Amino acid sequence: MSPQSPAAIRRDEKSVAPGIMDGQRYIESLRDGREVWLHGEKVADVTQHPAFRNVVRTFADLYDLQHQAATQDVMTYLDADGVRGSVSYLPPTTPELLLRRRRNTEIWTERSFGMLGRLPDFCAAMIVGFHDTRDELNALHAGFGDNATNYLTWARQNDVALSHGLHDPHMDKTMRPKQDPDRCLRIVAERDNGLVVRGARFVTLGPLSNEVVVAPTYVLADDEPEFALWFSCPVNLPGIKQICRDPFTLRPQTADHPLSTRYDEHDVLMIFDDVLIPWERVFLMRTPKEANALFRSRVMAWAGYASVLQAIARLELIIGTAHLIAETGGIAKRPHVTLEMGELASYAGMFKGLLRAAEVDCVRTPGGHYMLGNTTHMRPLIALTSERIINIFEHVATSAPVFAPTAEDFDVPELRPLLDVYGRGRNVDATYRHRLCRLAWELTADSFGGRQQLYERLHSGSPEVIISGAYERYDKSKGIAMVNALIGG
Incomplete structure (x- = not known):
């Protein structure tokens, strides 16, 4: 039809x-x-x-x-x-x-x-x-x-x-x-x-x-x-x-x-x-x-909502992949890994918390619809942390994705026994470890991952402008009043 x-x-x-x-x-x-x-x-x-x-x-x-x-x-x-x-x-x-x-x-x-x-x-x-x-x-x-x-x-x-x-x-x-x-x-x-x-x-x-x-x-x-x-x-x-x-x-x-x-x-x-x-x-x-x-104030209100949820879903995939790379590589308990994985988890919790707060504080528009409350800081934080998130992922994955063979190599009889020995990970076989490393490669290291990262950082505009705008729109009156109460301004 x-x-x-x-x-x-x-x-x-x-x-x-x-x-x-x-x-x-x-x-x-x-x-x-x-x-x-x-x-x-x-x-x-x-x-x-x-x-x-x-x-x-x-x-x-x-x-x-x-x-x-x-x-x-x-x-x-x-x-x-x-x-x-x-x-x-x-x-x-x-x-x-x-x-x-x-x-x-x-x-x-x-x-x-x-x-x-x-x-x-x-x-x-x-x-x-x-x-x-x-x-x-x-x-x-x-x-x-x-x-x-x-x-x-x-x-x-x-x-x-x-x-x-x-x-x-x-x-x-x-x-x-x-x-x-x-x-x-x-x-x-x-x-x-x-x-x-x-x-x-x-x-x-x-x-x-x-x-x-x-x-x-x-x-x-x-x-x-x-x-x-x-x-x-x-x-x-x-x-x-x-x-x-x-x-x-x-x-x-x-x-x-x-x-x-x-x-x-x-x-x-x-x-x-x-x-x-x-x-x-x-x-x-x-x-x-x-x-x-x-x-900006009305038309993109609900599209921005969807954009934050997309960024959260992507971050969940990154955290899951980094965790499994660390676990199967036997480095999950190393202090620098737990520290950096904790940073990723903190970003995820922060994004989710800001989104929930904006939902609780939702406001009715002049058009009669409900939109998120204050979203001034969500998109700037996503843009600000996007490069750091990938940087952490690379620290955790190290060089494992770089040296991963191709899927076709596993089909070669004379290579498969060698790959089964030298490609395995902690508690996982070589096939699983290979697939995990190739996923990590596509997330960060190849042209697809590069495009995804450029998109995540830049699709809402210049991160510097977005972040500066968050400062401009922030209600500073409470802090100013506190200062003046202390110093008599």
Whole structure:
């Protein structure tokens, strides 16, 4: 069944729609004529291409969880009409629903081992954020807030797989958008049937999504209105081209590559070559001040929630791998190892504690939804500690991952007896120890692990800016009052 448009749902909210996604429907939805380029060649079908098919299967398996008895009631809900929808698209109108969103996101992030930073669940949370600002959007431009609400309804009824494009290409950052218009995606024309946009965005998961959500994350000046726009569109629209980076998924799918062959999100340069965006998919345009204010404070509120849960899941995998490397290497009781493993455990406890405190202190937005309370310090701490976490992991694993043989070596009769002797660990055989070391290699030492670490540290922006912002926003009044009480200020 072809998805209905948001406009159709505005006319008939009870129109029949496919409902929650399953794996097979997800795979079929990607065969839509999208223009994807890899290694100088156009990809005819991402579901069959060796660079994409394993990751497509990963996402298909995640969507199938919505239909399994053990997870369906956590990941989905029944609406007022008895139609089952994804909790990823559920607006949290009560504190209890906020926690329900958390439990759903935990399944998405834990089943993908914290390796997928831009899950469709994350991007769906942005659509909830657009809907939350509907009154402000309608006040800025009649009907745009309704567009956001209608789009949420449509996306939920079709369980659309979303990606997002928030960052422009890295060009000359000394210049403002007005000075170099090609640097930033912008409006180039307005027509009766929509906006025409031109530019490019960095997009994670673009080849494997149905639609892309676009908004600027940089602060715009009042004289830069053409760059202030929020919209969503199908990735197969005429004029959209996706140019992929070198993938990690072309490696053999063996025990040597437990992560990269299944969890490479595929980062792309998505080019918008005079693309027509229908009016019903536009949520904001030509209001820079409001775009700046609303995006960080409201639109990204629930996406940020998902991001912290993803970081926690990744840290749990890192702790588990480091612990087993130490145990099977016979070094788990050494003082420097217990000290550094304790530091990792402390980071995990700190992130979880801050998240729980923010849930307890949740606040009701002007749009009528509950968002986390003070989250000023969570993302800065994750960015600040990300390099230290990997540094500790390397200290614990030492050189074991560097000298691990390949999986094929275990199939050679003359090598296998030798590997069984010299590759074993404490209380584990050589096969287990080899798989553990190869997992450690992919987490930290090879190009996949390097990309994951860059992403974790930088995806929210410059860590220095984020951390400085935490200081700027911190309520210092209590401490100042204490000082003045002591010294008579």
